[in-house]
Amino acid sequence: MLRGMMMGVPLLVTSVLRHAARYHADTEIVSRTTEGPIHRYTYADAWARSQRLANALAALGLQPGDRVGTLAWNGYRHLECYYGIGGSGMVCHTINPRLFPEQIAYIVNHAEDRVLFTDLTFIPLLEGIADHLTGVKAIVVMTDAANMPRSSLPNLLCYEDLLAEQPAEFAWPDLDENTACGMCYTSGTTGNPKGVLYSHRSSVLHAMAACLPDVFGLSASDVVLPVVPMFHVNAWGVPYAAPMVGAKLVFPGAKLDGASLHELFEAEGVTNTAGVPTVWLALLNWLHANGKTLTTMRRIAIGGSSCPPVMIQRFKEMGIEVLHAWGMTETSPLGLANTPKSKHRGLDADEALALASKQGRPIFGVQFRVVDESGADVPRDGRSFGRLLVRGPTVCSGYFGLDSSPAHETEPGWFETGDVVTMDGDGYVQIVDRTKDVIKSGGEWISSIDLENIAVGHPAVQEAAAVAIPDEKWGERPMLVVVVKEGASLTREELLAVFEGKVAKWCIPDDVRFVEALPHTATGKLLKSTIREMVTNPATA
Numbered sequence: 001m002l003r004g005m006m007m008g009v010p011l012l013v014t015s016v017l018r019h020a021a022r023y024h025a026d027t028e029i030v031s032r033t034t035e036g037p038i039h040r041y042t043y044a045d046a047w048a049r050s051q052r053l054a055n056a057l058a059a060l061g062l063q064p065g066d067r068v069g070t071l072a073w074n075g076y077r078h079l080e081c082y083y084g085i086g087g088s089g090m091v092c093h094t095i096n097p098r099l100f101p102e103q104i105a106y107i108v109n110h111a112e113d114r115v116l117f118t119d120l121t122f123i124p125l126l127e128g129i130a131d132h133l134t135g136v137k138a139i140v141v142m143t144d145a146a147n148m149p150r151s152s153l154p155n156l157l158c159y160e161d162l163l164a165e166q167p168a169e170f171a172w173p174d175l176d177e178n179t180a181c182g183m184c185y186t187s188g189t190t191g192n193p194k195g196v197l198y199s200h201r202s203s204v205l206h207a208m209a210a211c212l213p214d215v216f217g218l219s220a221s222d223v224v225l226p227v228v229p230m231f232h233v234n235a236w237g238v239p240y241a242a243p244m245v246g247a248k249l250v251f252p253g254a255k256l257d258g259a260s261l262h263e264l265f266e267a268e269g270v271t272n273t274a275g276v277p278t279v280w281l282a283l284l285n286w287l288h289a290n291g292k293t294l295t296t297m298r299r300i301a302i303g304g305s306s307c308p309p310v311m312i313q314r315f316k317e318m319g320i321e322v323l324h325a326w327g328m329t330e331t332s333p334l335g336l337a338n339t340p341k342s343k344h345r346g347l348d349a350d351e352a353l354a355l356a357s358k359q360g361r362p363i364f365g366v367q368f369r370v371v372d373e374s375g376a377d378v379p380r381d382g383r384s385f386g387r388l389l390v391r392g393p394t395v396c397s398g399y400f401g402l403d404s405s406p407a408h409e410t411e412p413g414w415f416e417t418g419d420v421v422t423m424d425g426d427g428y429v430q431i432v433d434r435t436k437d438v439i440k441s442g443g444e445w446i447s448s449i450d451l452e453n454i455a456v457g458h459p460a461v462q463e464a465a466a467v468a469i470p471d472e473k474w475g476e477r478p479m480l481v482v483v484v485k486e487g488a489s490l491t492r493e494e495l496l497a498v499f500e501g502k503v504a505k506w507c508i509p510d511d512v513r514f515v516e517a518l519p520h521t522a523t524g525k526l527l528k529s530t531i532r533e534m535v536t537n538p539a540t541a
Helices: 013-023 043-059 076-087 101-111 120-132 159-164 200-211 238-245 258-268 277-290 309-316 349-356 448-456 492-497 528-536
Strands: 028-032 038-042 067-071 091-094 113-118 138-141 156-158 180-185 195-199 223-226 248-251 272-275 299-302 321-327 334-338 367-371 386-391 415-423 429-434 439-441 444-446 461-471 475-484 511-514
Touching: 013 043, 013 076, 013 200, 013 238, 028 043, 028 076, 028 258, 038 043, 043 076, 043 159, 067 076, 067 101, 067 120, 076 091, 076 113, 076 180, 076 238, 076 248, 101 113, 101 120, 101 180, 101 195, 113 120, 120 138, 138 159, 156 159, 180 200, 195 200, 200 238, 200 334, 223 238, 223 258, 238 248, 248 258, 258 277, 277 299, 277 309, 277 461, 299 309, 309 321, 309 349, 309 448, 367 415, 429 448, 439 461, 439 475, 444 448, 448 461, 448 475, 461 528, 475 528, 492 511
Parallel strands: 028 248, 067 091, 067 113, 091 180, 113 138, 138 156, 223 248, 223 272, 272 299, 299 321, 475 511
Antiparallel strands: 028 038, 180 195, 321 334, 367 386, 386 415, 415 429, 439 444, 461 475
């Protein structure tokens, strides 16, 4: 075999920030800090401080391969952790603070985190579980000496003091590109959370794919504000993708309400953002209530759960393109992104909205299969249902510390996502449901997502969930659980009438229950297991 004559330079996350510091040195990184003020510096500054951090980690006695946990919002110090920890051969383990305290303690111990970096916000949380964190040698508070808290936590260190003691140059190790650099645990809705280890290679490849025009479409002229948290699947790769192209980065910190986001969007000229539907619903409602709009925004990526068509339409009316996307912790996370092809230019408004409401086409590097119960591929006709399998260089091959994984064993070499989907001839995937959430009535499948999207299209509906309830005749029937917008009124009959002509009669929900709020997972998805319990056993609600 004749080998190509190319240099064997490894793909490392360090090279991403180095590139930004050399060729986009004066591009800004803007952060709303937990202390309050807006912080500004440049990629050149971030590069120097990441090296100070790497030196500080070595001074603390940490070794390559050690896991270093972070409990932090989106901000410049958290960005420095991404590069200072991962680039020095350690693993930056981002921890979701919205999980239950018991889950956080489990995650820290299972990952065997040696040191934790935390924002001021999460000091009380750590104090509550400190007795369970037996393997943690030190906790670094990501602030300066003037804002260091009084706390019962042992071995508390100040981030800025650590960095001030170190030089701004670090001898980055020449790592194998398959070395682990990041770690994120699944939300753990079934069983304990499971750890996914990202390599330098997978993180760089994922960032390159994210920058493509049919994905995030980033460039040096863009201003990017990731609303999706850096503690959730690396903020969908934005902390790597934005520096890769030299885009200005804006970090929102802990303030994700409509007023705070709008202020940053407008003040900093944000062109691209990304987040889950619950955040955008709150923003849209705030914009409407206050007579505001978004003047610089070009594209909003929406993922984490299915985006209702009405949300896509509301942003489109402002001249903003919605990029519907899909992914999982196990896929780094981007797997699908929805942009139209040239063949779709002639679609009428309804057809274009129906296309945009699908989860999208596979991004380069991720392969997809849709299979039936026997493992055979179903037709790519946009109608045939099947289980979704994926594989690729940005898809995990197993879970950290676990000897086996049923999701990786259904079809060797593939990962089963747990989604029921359709795929058309162009590769557009539409998620019908999660395998565990699909409603099976009289031998037929009813998509809870379709029912929810129709329900939230009603102007009085704030949020809706469709769940299965037991039925003696049909096995299961759909029920809607609905939150009505403040100040609005809605009856069961008025809402069910919306479904006429949109779905088959046997798909229309049997009943509607109105509630004040719906429960969500730590990542903003509807918590269907709890909602089913609310419906089937009201006494526990």
